[in-house]
Amino acid sequence: MYEEKQKDHVHVGEAKQTSQPPAENAVNEVSSSAPRFRLDMLKNKAKRSLTESFESILSRGSKARGPLDSSGSVDLDSSVSNTLSSTNKEPSLCEKEKDGLPTLPIGSAVKTSGSVGDLSSITEDCPVDQSVTLPQQSFRRRANTLSHLPTKSQESLAPVETSPSVPQRKLMSDYESKHSQQAADAESPVRTRRHSWRQQIFLRVATPQKACDSPSRYDDYCELGELPPRSPLEPVCEDGPFGPVKEERKRTPHELRELWKKAIIQQILLLRMEKENQKLQASENNLQNRRLKLDYEEITPCLKDVTLIWEKMLSTPGRSKIKFDVEKIHSAVAQGVPRHHRGEIWKFLAEQYHLKHQFPSKQQPKDTPYKELLKQLTSQQHAILIDLGRTFPTHPYFSAQLGAGQLSLYNILKAYSLLDQEVGYCQGLSFVAGVLLLHMSEEDAFKMLKFLMFDMGLRKQYRPDMTILQIQMYQLSRLLHDYHRDLYSHLEEHEIGPSLYAAPWFLTMFASQFPLGFVSRVFDMLFLQGSEAIFKVALSLLGSHKPLILQHENLETIVDFIKSTLPNLGLVQMEKTISQVFEMDIAKQLQAYEVEYHVLQDELIDSSLNDNQRLDKLEKANSSLRKQNFDLLEELQVANGKIQNLEATVEVLLTSEGKLKQAILTLEQERAALLKALEEMQKKIGDTDGNPLLTRQEHMDAD
């Protein structure tokens, strides 16, 4: 089709360039005074293109300026010749043409001013684009049109923009609008219908409002900076689909001017209507989106009077600066939260929290505006993108790949990862952000995420070391021990700790497994109490399904029950679970168990430290003993040396003693021998003289 048209355009161009007016065509043109006849002719033979219709209109218009010269007839003729020879099979256009043609001044000399010739040559290439792009890009075109009010055409812009002189442009645009409408007609019956529908609206609206709108016309032009100089050539197009067909051929400039005014005003109106229409459609889309987002079953439908209480609180003037009674808020949340006000109520609860805690708690993030964050790049992009399609994949708002829901979710998570560099993006967060997004706009959802993470302290469980998560698991197991001893023992018996089933409860606030009606109730409480609410819900959930859990007798079925069956139990159970939560108070235990955990942890560290120290000590003792040992060994060696010395001395002494003894012995023997010898000698003396011997003996003793 497009190709055909383009071919036709070439024809037109060629025809013009060669400027060969076939005689029969001229006759045809003249014979348009008999419209019926001409119609038949056309119907039988004519195959038309967009440009042709355009050109015929053009020539029609140009004629209004006065007698046409021969160059005009060339144009006309060529267009008609095209009409006859082109291969476009669109009889409906011919009919259109027929409607238009009778208004032509019949019999006027077929002459065209040079300017028209220029015009047609200008248009030569433009319509090519137009015919190609028009059906496909009608939306963009319309958008274009909005920014170029003075052009009358709704669907054709390019030619207007390219036409060099203002009067021409005005002409052109006028023609174009007709032309394009005709073209639209030509394209399909549907188009025809749309055209007439539009025309109807246009006429209907334009007529009554014409008067009141006319003063604003120039303002509109000024706004757009395209105030066209008013030339006498302007009021050329009086006929066509835009207004009642005038029977007069000669009009006063004044009349023409009025007509122009009218046409312009009408066009402006039409554009405005379209704008309005778009706005309406947008708001309708918003509504639809909201309905889509909030498409979940509430587990405790909010009663009317509770809804009224909420509405009253929400609509209090200066709400963000008034402290409401805490008890009242609590009881209202406990009684129920109307789904369609939920987002607003969460924001309200956050406001109230801020009023109560004037001094921001602990660390607050930098106050970078959301829009700024969106402009930056995050290192977590990969992780976020992976999880986009895995967050509420069955929810209609999030299911479309890179649809509105996923894009908003991406924006929030990206902004958060930039705001809180320590946490960045942590799996689980996408669910939290997703729930928020279902209840409010993207930017509000971001603010509320920030509120929950920083003010309500949820962020600590996502920190890189995840110690808080481990503490929470310990706390939950202790609470279970306190409140549901039998269940605790049952689970313990099968070695099921909370980390086996409860980690997602904490990290996604139940959102990854439980129905949204339940999750939104959890969030209601989360906005009041922070992560304490999760403990309560977990406890209450396990408690109220205790008999069922106790029925299961092995690790796999128990875990499977808690993970898969529990979230899909009936609304009644859910309601019961939630209502129990409002009666619980576990703040003290939580605190106690956190301390307990730390103490246990410290002891663990302590004992492990002691061991080390002991080892150290023992090693030290060992080495000192070794040293001592070494010293003693040295001493021993010295002593041994001494001993050997002494022993040697002893030996020497012993031998000398032996020698001495022997000497004594010999001396005694000598003495004995001497005594013997003396006795013998005394005997000998006594034998000779007894006395002297005795005296000698006595003498010897006395010595």
Add this chain to the structure above:
Amino acid sequence: MAQETTPGTSLEGSHPTYTYKVVLLGSMSVGKSSLAYRYVKNDFREFLPTVGCSFFTYTHNLESATVKFEIWDTAGQEKYQSVCHLYYRNAHAALLVYDIAKKETLKKAKLWLEELEKKFLPDEIVIALVGNKTDLAAEREVTTEEGAEFARTNGLLFMETSAKSNHQVNDIFMAIVQELLRREKEKASAPSPHERSTIDLKEGTPKRRCCWL
């Protein structure tokens, strides 16, 4: 190493029942949960990201023995690595899963191997390297040889699988079963066979999954 659970424990050698803990480790979205699901339920579905850990069991009834697998499926995001040790403690086998269409996931699997080598002695745990998503062959970034080579140099079992098109999922788990049983036999026959294994079994029981926080 493994413990024989009471019901199946008939006399030695006849038909013992072993229970093993198998843990799945690897980057985000490489298909850990899908592998487990394919293996246990023989089905494929899209998974939500695993937050914390999830748990499956599967029982093989083999001629020589009954082997029960407790499959622990962990969270992939690096953030969760600090809690992962809670889950792989006392594991008998580990599957290091990567995505053949994402090169960096193999790198991550290598890091996991280092981590496991710190915590386990080589004969304490059977480790398999698994290149998942062969259905995405057109987007492949890691060649089969690359994976196989890495597995060979580190003494790991290796297979490329697709949980989606059910390619070799069963095979890799079976390979693990065979390896575990082979080690079981080896251990049983090394010292005086009967006593050794019974001692082992008794030792194993109280230690298993001792404390999760």
